[in-house]
Amino acid sequence: MRKLLAALLPLAFCAFAFAQQPLNNDSVVKMVKGGLDDGTIVTMIQNSPGRYDLSTDALVALRKDGISDKVIGAMAAKNAAPPPPSAADAMYANLDVGVYWHDKGVWSLMPTEIVNWKTGGVLKSFATDGIVKGDVNGHLHGAESPTKVTTPLEFLIRTPGGVEATDYQLVHLHQKKDAREFRTKTGGVFHASGGDTRDAVTFQQTRVAKGTYKVTLPDNLPPGEYAFLAPGLSNSTASGSAGRAYTFHLLE
Numbered sequence: 001m002r003k004l005l006a007a008l009l010p011l012a013f014c015a016f017a018f019a020q021q022p023l024n025n026d027s028v029v030k031m032v033k034g035g036l037d038d039g040t041i042v043t044m045i046q047n048s049p050g051r052y053d054l055s056t057d058a059l060v061a062l063r064k065d066g067i068s069d070k071v072i073g074a075m076a077a078k079n080a081a082p083p084p085p086s087a088a089d090a091m092y093a094n095l096d097v098g099v100y101w102h103d104k105g106v107w108s109l110m111p112t113e114i115v116n117w118k119t120g121g122v123l124k125s126f127a128t129d130g131i132v133k134g135d136v137n138g139h140l141h142g143a144e145s146p147t148k149v150t151t152p153l154e155f156l157i158r159t160p161g162g163v164e165a166t167d168y169q170l171v172h173l174h175q176k177k178d179a180r181e182f183r184t185k186t187g188g189v190f191h192a193s194g195g196d197t198r199d200a201v202t203f204q205q206t207r208v209a210k211g212t213y214k215v216t217l218p219d220n221l222p223p224g225e226y227a228f229l230a231p232g233l234s235n236s237t238a239s240g241s242a243g244r245a246y247t248f249h250l251l252e
Helices: 002-019 025-033 038-047 056-064 069-080 087-092 194-199
Strands: 098-103 106-109 112-118 135-141 155-158 169-175 179-185 204-209 212-216 224-229 242-250
Touching: 025 038, 025 056, 025 069, 038 069, 087 204, 087 212, 098 242, 112 224, 135 224, 135 242, 169 194, 179 194, 179 224
Parallel strands: none
Antiparallel strands: 098 106, 098 155, 112 135, 112 242, 135 179, 155 212, 169 179, 169 224, 204 212, 224 242
């Protein structure tokens, strides 16, 4: 019976340690004084959340409490390890960079379309003050986006490192017989006055995980054609250059 109890004691301590998360210096001292061997303690440190004080004074105190170099080394390694991903980070970890919409209960990646950049007066019919020097016009083939969405609008933007959702631009596309167009200023900065602001659509972002943002669009957004422009896409200044945009058609 004594041998059985001796064998079960470390297991009981392991269960206790798991229940008292995260581990710290006091947890390690309790395990040592409870009779657990170094191997069991190191395993607990490696497999349990924990943060340890390894300042000079703390190290001296640990040695006085009988903590071995092996255990202290495991504590130091745990401090140096990156924290585990949060549940939200894990949820979106497999998503590629891009724009998604909530489609039938799942996040679906929007297909992209080619945007051709032009300079000049292509969009003069959409504003009374014409095209100002430095303006760039985006042109997409086809009268409608293949992606049809309805309200409520739920979008998700998965960004590369160092980029936020607001680094993307959302523009309203003007429909023609066989094309869609929009206007922006060279460098992707929309005009602050005049008819040029009509193609820019403001939106709000909420960070839900690392590099992942939920996008909220205005409730009164009218039906029609829209496009998310990825960072860098609208920075082109050369006439005839091309890029890609995430487009959608908002149904009535």
